[in-house]
Amino acid sequence: PLMDGMNIVGDLFGSGKMFLPQVVKSARVMKQAVAYLTPFMEKEKEEQGLAQGKPNGVILMATVKGDVHDIGKNIVGVVLQCNNYQVIDLGVMVPAEKILTEARKHNVDIIGLSGLITPSLDEMRNVASEMKRQGFEIPLLIGGATTSRAHTAVKIAPNYDHGVVYVTDASRAVGVAGSLVSPEKRGPYLDQVNEEYVRMREQHEKGRERNPRISIAAARERKTPIDWKGYTPPTPGFTGVRALRNYDLATLARYIDWTPFFASWELTGRYPQILDDKIVGEPARALFADAQAMLKKIVDEKQLTAHGVVGFWPANSDGDDIVLYTDETRGKELARFHGLRQQIAKRETGAPNYCLSDFVAPKETGLADYVGAFAVTAGVGEEALAESFDARADNYSAIMSKALADRLAEAFAEHLHERVRREFWGFEKGDARDIDALIREDYQGIRPAPGYPAQPDHTEKKTLFKLLDPETNAEMGLTESFAMTPPASVSGLYFSHPGSLYFGVGQIGRDQVEDYAARKGMTVRETEKWLSPILAYDPD
Secondary structure (H helix, E strand, O other): OHHHHHHHHHHHHHHHOOOHHHHHHHHHHHHHHHHHHHHHHHHHHHHHOOOOOOOOOEEEEEEEEEOOOOHHHHHHHHHHHHHHHEEEEEEOEEHHHHHHHHHHHOOOOOEEEOOOHHHHHHHHHHHHHHHHHHOOOOOEEEEOOOHHHHHHHHHHHHOOOEEEEOOHHHHHHHHHHHHHHHHHHHHHHHHHHHHHHHHHHHHHHHHHHHEEEEHHHHHHHHHOOOOOOOOOOOOOOEEEEEOOOOOOOOOOOOOOOOOOHHHOOOOOOOOOOHHHOOOOOHHHHHHHHHHHHHHHHHHHHOOOOEEEEEEEEEEEOOOOOOHHHHHHHOEEEEEEEEEEOOOOOOOOOOOOOOOOHHHHHEHHOOOEEEEEEEEEEEOOOOOHHHHHOOOOHHHHHHHHHHHHHHHHHHHHHHEEEEEEHHOOOOOOOOOOHHHHHOOOOOOOOHHHHHHHHEEEEEEHHHHHHHHOOOHHOOOOEOOOOOOEEEEOOHHHEEOOOOOOOOOOOEEEOOOHHHHHHHOOOOOOOHHHHHHHHHHHOOOO
16 A cells, blocks of 8 residues: 555656655655564565565666765655665765676666766766676666756767666656666667757757857957956955854855755745745745754754855966965965866857956956955765664655755855955945845855856866865865765855856867866866866867
8 A cells, every 4th residue: 555655646746746845755654654564564474475576677876986966866766766666776976886786786777877066977978888898788867967968968878878868857767767667668768769869969069060169369369358457456354264163054044045945856936936836836835844944953953064164365367377376475376276268259249258367367467366265064964964864764854954954055155255245355345235136146256166167177176175175174075076075065266356257168179178288287188087078079
């Protein structure tokens, strides 16, 4: 009867009549009931010689090597279990060899890979190549925030011949799995997927031709036009680094942007309007009430700990790089952030090809400019908290706690940026903005992060961490793929210029990659590996 009930839940979810939070809650009830009944069921089977019920299929799931994010993977796992699939979850930071060894050991039907940061895309391609090399013939599922159907078609699928399928979200996972474990459906389904991927690869090639790039030299000629002669950079209240230990969680909670929280539960809509939505309003209100109750408990009982670190340094731009100095004499270089510049041929007359260094006064102006940096986490204790829920077969609360830790970390980044503008750097005057204005980024200055569109290179975090020492100051670390630990962490740079803005570098040419590699002291091949998602060409 329990499994019959979960099958109904799965059907309702698949048809859009039930929503993800309700499914995960239902799974919690089932798991807890099964945990209670299992000893009795095992005894009865032993006495009567009954066989175990057969699952619809066995699916191995893992967050790939170097990546620590698992909320989406955990949600998909719950939904698959609700539909009578056996899920073997290997957790996070799992090397390719372990994934494939465990897949053989358990004779799984499908392997599912997840990842959040862009270097994970390359690791997924590596797993696909290894599956081909080792003679696997089972399908590979690809999912996670950084993945896409186009990237799967162009970069991953060509490396493996027995089915690579991109899964958008948990609601699609069951249908995809059903098609792949069915001997009758699998062939036609994979043929359909492959036909779509062939079209996407053709579109990708045409897109390259349709969106021509200019040379890096020409792009630099079109840098952001800023009149530095009439500008005086603001001076921060201090230079160097300050640690912000055991930050007040109640303060951070007021800065939470709830819209991404609902999105992580596959409820689409802006907060607070989503609470009154005709379709998802009811489950959104129930989810929000649960989130508020857990958030209060986290704050009151200090179940999570927030640490941060912030710093400012004398700085000037040097071409596409930003040079930080040891002191105000600006004679000795302390560190250098390397920038990437847009190379897209823009149709608008006079439209700049942006690079982050454009927003810092060039050396030759003689202006005393500055750059700031930060690293914050609200995730100290998040793994232990989630594990305490998992131990009680409460995956709903485990997923909720991680989602709230993520929101608190983002809130910390937003709150600290406000303090920087108004207090530490002090260039923002007048009344403080409300939370909605902060979420809209309606203020002077930006806080771009390495690995995001304005600087897609995650390896720049190495310089950031060397400057801030978040390992000591905030109990934060970096994995080999430059994912931050704990997972609920945010880091980035601060720019104060009123003309600074967010942008996407987009795809770049070989000439810029070679130039960038030389500036960073890396080989071209290594640079291509880290910049793989934005290359406008296929490396040799």
